Amino acid sequence: MTTYTLPKDKLPEFLSALSDYEIWAPVKKGPATLFDRLDDLKDVDLDLENQPVISKKAIFPQNEPLFSYDRKGTVTETDLNAVKNTIVFGIRPCDARSFTLLDPVFEGDVPDPYYRARRSKTALLGIACNDPFVNCFCTSIGGSPFGREGLDLLFIDCGDLFTLEVITETGKEITGKASSLLSPATAESSEQIAQAATDKIKRHIDLTGLPEKLASLFEHPVWKEFASKCIGCGICTYSCPTCYCFDMQDETTLKQGRRVRIWDSCMFPEYTLHASGHNPRATRTERFRNRIYHKFKFNMDNFHSYSCVGCGRCISLCPVNIDLIDYLSRVKETE
Amino acid sequence: MSEFEPNIVAFLCNWCSYAGADLTGTTRTHYPPTVKVIRVMCTGRVNPLFVAQVLRTGADGVLISGCHPGECHYMKGNFLARRRFIIMRNLLEFIGIDPQRIRMSWVSASEGKKFADVITEVTEDIKKLGPLQSFKENVNGHPKTEG
Amino acid sequence: MNNPYLPQVAKIIDVKDEAPGERPIKTFKVVLENGNSLNHRPGQCAIIGILGIGESMISIASSPTRKDCLEFSVMRLGTVTSALHECEPGDTISLRGPYGNGFPLDDWKGKNIVTIGGGIGQAPLRPIVQSILDNRSDFGDLTVIYGARSSHDLCFKDELLALEKDGPASVHLSIDAEEPGWNKFVGFVPNNLLEIKPSPENCIAITCGPVVMIKYVIKNLLELGFTDAQIFTTMENRMKCGIGKCGRCNVGHLYICKDGPVFSYDTLKDLPEF
């Protein structure tokens, strides 16, 4: 593997060398750190202290106009060729990995052209987590704070400089554009930092046998107990890097309209509400159970992976302490 | 460039202001052709969110007009409306929409002249403010949220 | 790359008031503007859309053997179906599909077929009946059991009465409550099924209707000696994308739009949530 070093103060120069890309990065917005498209390179704020929300929107935007139409019914397809080559900079390894879990969903039997257009033109430049957050449990679910899966280039914070690991051809191409700023790294490996980071992860869960366990617990009263304190907001699903459910809506003005796809949340009752008024998942219990089953059972049945990367955001952001790790451990103990 | 003609939506109550507006017409009193009238049974029927929605979808101003206090066909509709609109007006002002764009008036069925005056005044005030740009800036999404 | 979300333009050529009941049903005959065919299989669905309103997954109520047009029987319920009910012949709608697996009619050749429908649930069963009638010699006996709340809610009444008279199939209609002038069965569809007692011998039973009805029909079929693999049903949920991505129509790990809507009871009985 090729590795380089980049002095930290050269980061702005590095990013400006990539000016033919559209760049997404964590940006400080008021007190919050959010992923956003950069208008000004100065806005980048890696802010390693805070876990940024939400990187999936770089490839799977919260609103995606599918096509537009006029009053005569003339349909104009969204021009996907206009999607620019994009770099998502400062993405965490777990978030990068989430795209590898979204790929089978959006590719599948019928590939999704919108996802594919962005995915194929987006390079993921990750920053390793030297200092994982309190609810990080990526190591329990196949990831790691230094995970390379899904990434093209991994930045490792080594004090005054970043070590850059080139993971893919795209990564190589990108380092090529800024080669004057990079120096080849000495043999010194990042393994020690990686180990230290992994050791800092305090929350663990053994998921062996979970799908089989869930298969036997569908009707168990434990779900009612778990869901009893859920207040039914969508914060867990919207902040989740692997949640992908969406709604499709027509939005019109007098002259024109468009069909848009918009993130949806399985925690909202209207998500499954039939026009007749019947709702197959009418209660909080059913909706909550479906979320857990989708992530840890159905996705396993369909795509042979969990739909979770262990980022812990749903735990950190939940207003009522619905703790996925805690709940899954209790599921495992439930008879 | 031609002079700015404001686009004002007026919610007129059926019993007083709509009849008042009618009278303005039958007496051939002139007033600016800037209002689009929506007839409602009572100002109390006007959900304050209509105001936000109207401004959101392109109007430069809104007028709600009904019977004078104490003369409401339904006894208290205009009193309830009065409370609601002062709150909505203050809220929108706080969010950055000039309160001159959200107006209310009492016009009875016999006040054809007053109706013309109200429309003239509101039109003049909004002309001074110019078009409401706030929501239009964001058409098709604010640049930072479109993606 | 083919965009699965992009609809084709279709034209309504005929609208028929199917059932004037409390929740009215109309049948729309539709042709694709470019003269193309959807190439659907019986039991598949299509997404009907009206630009500016939205889309709705509707089962195709006509058999591919009837090539002149596609038919959709639609109950007026939500925003899209209400707008559709306002449409007249000559209006254009949008159409994408076909979606789902459809009925495995080829596997059923040589067998007796019983369809058991309730209310608007007869619509997805109609293409089976039509296909069998159009290839009558390929199949054994055809029994159509169908009921609705009242005689005003019965769909395809003329067709079914004609079928009963001509005799290529035996037809058993029912309504839920007594009505003057009704001399056929009165009661719920599962009970009518028990009256008729179709023989499970070399037979396939397909049912569609309200969830409660489906559950009782299956129970009664099992009682009559049908095996799990002999029972089929076709299901419905709220759907948006039609291609198994938007997430909402799942029953267990299967998506109705993609893995269904036709399920054998063999598959279904193991799914959670059913």
Add this chain to the structure above:
Amino acid sequence: MDIQKLRDEAKRALGRKEIEYLIGYKKGSYGFRISPCFIETKEEVDQLTFSPLCSLSLVNYLTIEGKPLLPADEKKSKAKKVALLVRGCDSRALNQIIAEGGISPDQLYVIGIPCSGVIDLKKIEARFPHTPDPVDVVEENGNYIITINDQSHTVPVDELKAETCKTCQYPTPLTCKKLIGDKRAGNPPQYEDIQILEAQPPEEKWQFWQNQFSRCIRCYACRNSCPLCYCDGCILEKLKPQWVKRSVDTNENFMFHITRAFHLAGRCISCGECERVCPVDIPLMKLNRKMEKDVKELFDFEAGLDPEVKPLLNTFAIEDPEDFIL
């Protein structure tokens, strides 16, 4: 506050045969988190806790879908009651909901706790990151004593207390069956930040809110954590007419927040939970407090002070201000 007193009171309440269960707080699964809990038997009472970390209003659970006791729907449980812990703001929420006819007071057994204000989780978790083990927090003489793994830390209250609680006017529950601990005096209202924003020209105000609302992801955590947002079939879920489009762009976000703020005008009881749960830190209380201030100035009305007082917008006075009317 003495936890033992709280537990004793809870035991007494659960001893009454009409009480089905008690809604309280218990230690959460990790760090600074507190979890709501539903206690049915006396044996479970020992898990009850109360500390400045208790942030969410438990009143939410009286009106949420699928709750065991419904005021109107379940006639058979009419004789049954739910016991509930409330702080000052919660008791105002209760009063307001009772005034609106959302809950019947006959179904409640309210245990009040004078509250010294809650800690803003975001602040304390930023101060002590990487704290997976459960923590104890007590307030003493203007400081929070925070015990993490037997090690205690002292932090001045001002640094961690939620902003809304710093200006709380009603820390003591107004209506309750039992009050645990001594009454606390409230603070005078404080609207300086609102006045500063009010004084700005429209364009600047718009820009301020544009910056805030543009990052809203519409997860509706603010709505769902609000004790007063309990409508069956929220306006945001309506398709016909669709008041607020599902699209998440700045204009629609404006519409959502205008709708939300307006629907809370004369109803918000200033618990501040909406602002605290927001994942993108939108200062929602600025809107709510603006409404609170205006309602007080215009109509001399404060939400939730008395369950007998009719809701503000359902009533009127002949002498209501109308100087803005032509």
